[in-house]
Structures are given as C-alpha cells and as structure tokens.
Amino acid sequence: MRASLFITCYNDTLFPETGRAVVALLERLGVELDFHPAQTCCGQMHANTGFRAEAFSQAKRLVRLYRDSENVVIPSSSCVAMIRDQYPGLFEELGNEQLRGEFRALVPRVYELSEFLIDRLGVEEVGAYFPHRVTYHASCHGLRGLNLGDRPLKLLAKVRGMELVPLPNLERCCGFGGTFSVKNGDVSSAMLAVKLEDVLQTGAEFCTALDNSCLMHLGGAMHRQFAGMRTIHMAQILASTEQMPAEVAG
Amino acid sequence: MSVAGQPILDPVLAPPFPKAALTVLRDVQLRKNVAHATDVIQAKRARLVAEKPDWQALRASASQIRDEALDNLGSYLEQFEAQCTARGGAVHWAADAAEARAIILGILKEENASEVIKIKTMTSAEIQLNPYLQAAGVKVFETDLAEIILQLGELEPSHIVVPALHVNRSQVREIFARTMGLSDLSDDPQALTAAARHYLRRKFLEIPTAIGGANFLIAETGAVAVVESEGNGRMCLTLPRTLITLAGIEKILPRYNDLEVMLQVLARSATGERMNPYTSLWTGVTPGDGPERFHVLLLDNGRSAIRARERERQTLRCIRCGACLNACPVYRQTGGHAYGSVYPGPIGAILTPQLTGMKHAQSLPYASSLCGVCYEVCPVKINIPEILIDLRAQVTDQERKKAARLFDPMYLGMRVANLLFSRAWLFHWAQWMSRIGSKVFTRKDGWIHSLPGMGGEWTQTRDLRGLPKQTFHAWWKQRKQASR
C-alpha cells in the first residue's frame, strides 16, 4: 500500500510532531509513504476569507502535485473538507475541462487520517499504547463536513492503557473557525470559554482531536490559564507505543 | 430610530458584527437568557427529530417543494394572484419597503383607520412599518406577547421566533406594571400572561383593522396560512372588518397538499413541538366568516435579486423556523442584537446582506466559525456555510477593487500569502522568516504570550506555542538523506 502525505501548511510550520507521528504510525502499519517536497497549502484560508482566485491557484497546484498518487493522506479534516466541499465549485467556476477531470480523478483517493486507517487499511487496532486519561473533541469539519461518524472513537477504543473520558457537548464548535478566531476574536473567545469549561471538567490529562486547528485554540487557552491539561493530535496517540511513547510538547 | 442603549437593527446603520458583539458579550443576563432559551428549544427539537424515522425524507421533500416554488416563482405568484382575486381578495405588489409602507398606509387611510392590531410578522419589521405608521398618526398595537413586551418596553427583538427571549420575567413585570398601570403585578409568567390577555381583549373586539403576515401563500388556491401559538393570530384574522397581509414573494407554496410536508417540519424546527397550537388558513373573503375586506401585499425588497443568483437562491427557501439560530454556537454567545438586523443568526448572516444587494451588513458573512450545524438542522436544507463562503467572496471581490484596500494589511497579507504558497521555496523561506521574527515574542517556556497587530487578537485570550526549530518537511528531508 502506497500513500502520499499532505502535511498541510500549518502542521508543517507549527505541529511537525503530528507529521512525524503519522509517518511512524503508517510505516508501522506497512504503508510505503512518500512526501512531495513541493507541497504548500490547500487554499482553505483564502477560500474562507473570500479570496477565490487565490484559493483556486493553490487548489490547482495541489491537484497537479498528487495526480499520480495512489492515496493522499491528510491529518486535518478541515483540509480534506476543503478538497471535497469547495474544490468542486472552484474547479467548476474557474477551471477548464482538463483540470476538472484531474480533480475528479483525484478526489476519491484523498483520505483524512482516520478514514485512511479504517476505510482504506481496514484497521481499528493500530498497536497503540498511551497510558493517560484522554477526552476527545469532534472537530466540526470532521463531524459534519466529512461525516467521520464513529471512526475516531473506534480507533481510540483500541488504544491500550488509555482511559477515554466522554466530553459533554462534544459536537459543539470550539470557536476557532480559522480567521474567525482573530476577525471575531471576542466571540471566538466566548465560545472557547464555554467549550473549555466542558473539556476541563472531564478531568482528563489530554484533549485530543483530529485537527490541530481546534487543538491550538483550546491548548492555547489551557496554557494561558495554567489549566494543567494539554492537547495532542490523535495521530500522536495512535503512533504512541511502549517503545516509542508519544512526543508531548509544552 | 432606536432608544438609547438599544441596538440598531437596521443593516444600513448598525455597527459591524465584531463591534456590536462586544457590547452584547458584556451583558451577562442576556447571554444567560439566550443560552437557556436556545438549549430548551434545541433539546425539544432533538427529541422530536429522533422519534421521526422519516425526518430526512421530509427535509428532502421540503427542500424540493421550496425549490420548485422558487424556480417558478413568477408563474406561481400569478396563479396565487388570480385565485385570491377570484375569491374576493385584493392583491398588491411592492417593489421595495417604501412602496410597501405607502400601500399599507393608503389602505388604512381609505378605511379611515386610526388604530390597527398586528400579528407578529418579521416582514413588517424588515420594512420598518411601525414607526412609519406611528408617524402618520396610526396607533399600532402589537398582539403577540413577545411583541407587546418589546413594544411597551421599547426594546428590539433578538430572535425571529421568540423575539423577547433576552428579556427575563422581572424585566417583563417592570414593563407591564409601568405601562399597564398594574402596580401589584407579580413576576410569575402566568400572571404576566394573564395581564397581556386582559390588555388585548378589548382591542381584539373593537379595532376593525388588522395587519399580519403569512407563513405560506398557496398558489393553487390563493389561500394564506398563518402558524402561531397564542391565538392572537386567530383573533386578528377573524374579528376585524379589514385584514392586510404582508408577505415576501418567496412565501409561495405550489399546492395545498405541500402543507403536509411544511407543517410537519416547521413546528418541530421552530418550537420543538409536533404541531403548534393554532394554524389558520383562509382564502380571499368568506362572506359571514372573517374580514369583509382582505388585502395581500406581495413584497420584493431584494428577493428577486437573490433568486436570480443560482447559488444563493436557496436562501429564499427559508421558512423562518429559527432552528439555525437555536443551534448556532455564535448566536448562543451573542443573541440577535449583534447582527444589526431583524433577521439574525445564520439565516440573517446570509439574508440580511443579500437583501441590501451586498451593499451593507458586509461583516455578517464573517460572523461564523463555519461549524455547519445550521445546515444540519435546517428543515429545508439551506447550505448556509456554502453561501457564507460565497458571500465572503462577493464582499472581497467588491472591496479589493477599491484603492483603499491596496495597502490594507488584511488584503495585502492575503495576496502575499498566496504568493508564498505558490512556490515551495518561498513558503519555506517565509517559515524560516516567521521563526526568526517570532523569537523575540517567544518566552523561555517556548510559548508566545503576546503578539502585536492582528496576532494580538489571538493572544488576547490564548497563548501560541512557539514555532518549532524544524519544520516537518525539513525533518523528512533530513531523514531521507540520513537513510542513504
């Protein structure tokens, strides 16, 4: 099984340990992984702020880059949602027939991480060991955009040594919303406060999710408030074993 | 035209959402009320949806019925007009709010009406009818409990279904005691409701002219349907001599039978009930039963322009249930007043700017984290997130042409970012520059506590972990080289 990793612009810059975990995890599961060094961004930030032409130029670039990839794995549900939900409109409006064809050919080969594990590799038990109390937050793009359903929980259920504490109001948005977090910083912070209350009340050591965007928002507040809880991307939990425990920063 | 301290619900005059929201965020009482109200309705709705195995099929049909109406709106409006007129109704058309107000005042003048009783209709708030009529010497008496509270208290609505949800019982008690002269009034909701019932009884029986709205217009038969809970609708629809119904042109349903879908999804979505207490339907004039004179005013006011856009047309499917407001995590924090419009929440964020032809309320499409729960609960499947993003593109396209935006940090930044993403080496260089530049802000524990400019919006309430020494792509490259 071969797969190409699209790390995403923000993971590359801010959360390389998530990428390292994805590599460790997938190679452990026998996947031959490659990484196109020319990759940059899927265009989501530009699309969501109204810069369509710019978003399209990035979308074009991504589609061309992965033309020959068997599978594309992305540890970020919002970026996958961008490709599935918004690329069709962009390519329809701004692209030509050939590009549309290339895009259509690519899209069935694009997977969010938990989709790749469960749907493509057919595994729930990935050999993970993470002896901590953890609560899981369902990122909106993964929950509603990709309909991930119970895939994340199925994977977490098989992690040895881990105690999973359910999160009340787990489907409620954390308030990150991309540029919303700064353009509407006050409302974003109010939403964050509400979410954090639920998260902290679980008494978990870690809050996990499939998107580092939500986690940097939650984790940033936890750190500011000396809350004693930390965030960790699910890839790092799934990659964690007795021999190679997860890299936990901060 | 608002009282001091009250929000301005006029998209032309209202402050942008981030500014308006800040004022509301500081109002703890209001936020508590909003959270409580929306939680209650949401829970009720969720229970009823869970018990309905054909809920998704109903949504699908509701969405298609509304699309059929909108795709053929001209011919269905003509059909409605012919049917309603044949049964004794008078059908009027108004291109915009000013025309609508003038037509209504014209009818009232013909009737020598100095007082009117009103059923709650958001459309009348949209055209700012009440102040206009008051200025022309017509006394307007709202008859919905929430609308009475707002009218007597000189407050603004904050929700399209439960407009006074931000007002608590002691506030209501104070308003009623003062304006109805009831010094002994308790704050028990039962007593407050009884006071309103008593206050309105004589008005219903004596005022011969009523103004209301419509939930649905039936093209097939020329009938109008009003969905309500309190019974003030029934009063206004049957007792007066003259009834004026103000309806947006999008309220059309093709056939009477289409109500079998719409009525099932509306009450469940709006109030979390299987069916609301009272729904009334009437066709033109029925001699001996109800008003002798019936006028329908069909209002455009920007709707035909929305309909003309293929992608945005679905905005008009809206049946004003308010489910999106109740589900929205942004609305939960701010209530309706932050949106500067009589249509707040997710639907307001797409409807309000579009009704102004995208000239105003341009901050509203950005007042969303794009979480998508509005789309999930919408009974007619309006893809609100998709439209929000599209409206953002429209605003950006308009704005970026202006000279002022050439060096606006946001616009400049986005164009620069696009350039940086266009080549890997530029992107990598930018990453390196960011890391160098952020060092000065990074504390010993590796976290950034405070940033200048737009970054400061982040660090107001959150830390940011400092940029790691090595990016992922650099690690990969190093690993690859090491394995050789």
Next chain:
Amino acid sequence: MVEAEKAGLAMSPKSAARAAILGKLGTECRAADGASRPEPIVRDYIRRGSLDADACVAKMIERLREYDAEVTECSPEGLALEIANQIVRSGRKTFVAPAGVPREWLTPGFDWRIDGDLAGPLAIGEIEDCDGVLTACFCAVADSGTIVLHHSPAEGRRVISLLPDWHLCILRASQIVETLPEYFDRCAKPPALVTWISGPSATADIEMTRIKGVHGPRFLNVVVVKDGKTENQE
C-alpha cells in the same frame, strides 16, 4: 369586491411594481435545469400510518391528554348523554353552537345560542358572553393530536370556537387518521377555511416557561365517538 374596483386596480400605478417584479422573475414554468416542466417532488416520507384503527384512536387520545385536553369516549347512541355529562360537569351556563349541529346535542336546561340559523349570525358581544362552545370537526390527526376544522355548518364560523373559554369538540373515531398526509388525502378538494388546533393556546415567550391559554379557549374537552366505520371523503 365590486367590478368597478377590480377594473380600477388593474389600471392602477400598483401594476408598475407588479410588472417590474414579474419581469425579474420570468413567468414560464420550468425546472431548475431549465426544462419546460417542473420535475415531480420526491416524497419518500411516511404518507400512511401503520397503526390499526383502535391503536390510532388510542394515540389520538394520548396526544390530546398530553395537551391537558379532557377526553371521554362514548358510543354513537350514548353521544347525547355524554355531551350532557360534559356540559353539566363544566359548571358553565351559556353556550354557543353552530346551526348545523344535531338538535339532540343541545342539552336542555342550558342557555344555547345558535349561530347562523334562521335568526342569522350572533353578534360578537353575544358570543363573547358565552362560557363555552360546542362543535363537530372535520378530521383529527393522531400523530400530533391535531383537530381540524373546516368550518362547515356543524363546525361553525371561526369566531365561535375562538372567543369562549371552553371548547367541547365532538370527534368520531372514523374521523381520526394517523398521519398529516392522510388528512390531506381526505380533502376531496382544498378547503377555503381551515383551523388546525393542537392543544390550547400557549406561549413560551417569557423565559421559555410554557404558559397555556393566552387567547382562544383555555380548556378543550373532546368526546370521541366510537363509531368504528371508515369514512369516505367528504
């Protein structure tokens, strides 16, 4: 409306707005993709219920009771007696009834004001003074506990079931359907006037506290007549 008025409207300046609006909308009937006829709506929702007649009646009664309506049952022969029971137990004296209800429903010894008989319609003030109203109905939907009035002679014009504080409604078991689409199936043609009643009036406008009885009858009593027939369309 008078002919002259109609003609006057057609030539009024209001038609400028009409022309402008219809001009923007276009008036041929077409489907979303521009085809000349609208495509039929896909209706995969539940159209017919699955409960048998008895279960359907039981569900309707359950829903009515959830709304705090008082429900009693009787046989067709026992109807007049049951109405008398309800009238007496109500403690009320003056009632309005539409001209089309059977005479035997009008329990003797009480002040019955008949609306719409040879004497003509009652004045609003006369109806306002009544303590209660008695009507038949057209249909009832068990799913939502909804009573449907088409305001026929036995159901009366709309104000009489609106102003009094107590509504006694006679519902034949054969008039009860399970789902809302089944009610629409029972309408041979769309009615001109309809009132759907699903419980007494209510408001939750003050702190989401549900208060019953704002305007309209605060008390609803229903007598279900176990007539056991399936009704043809009217």
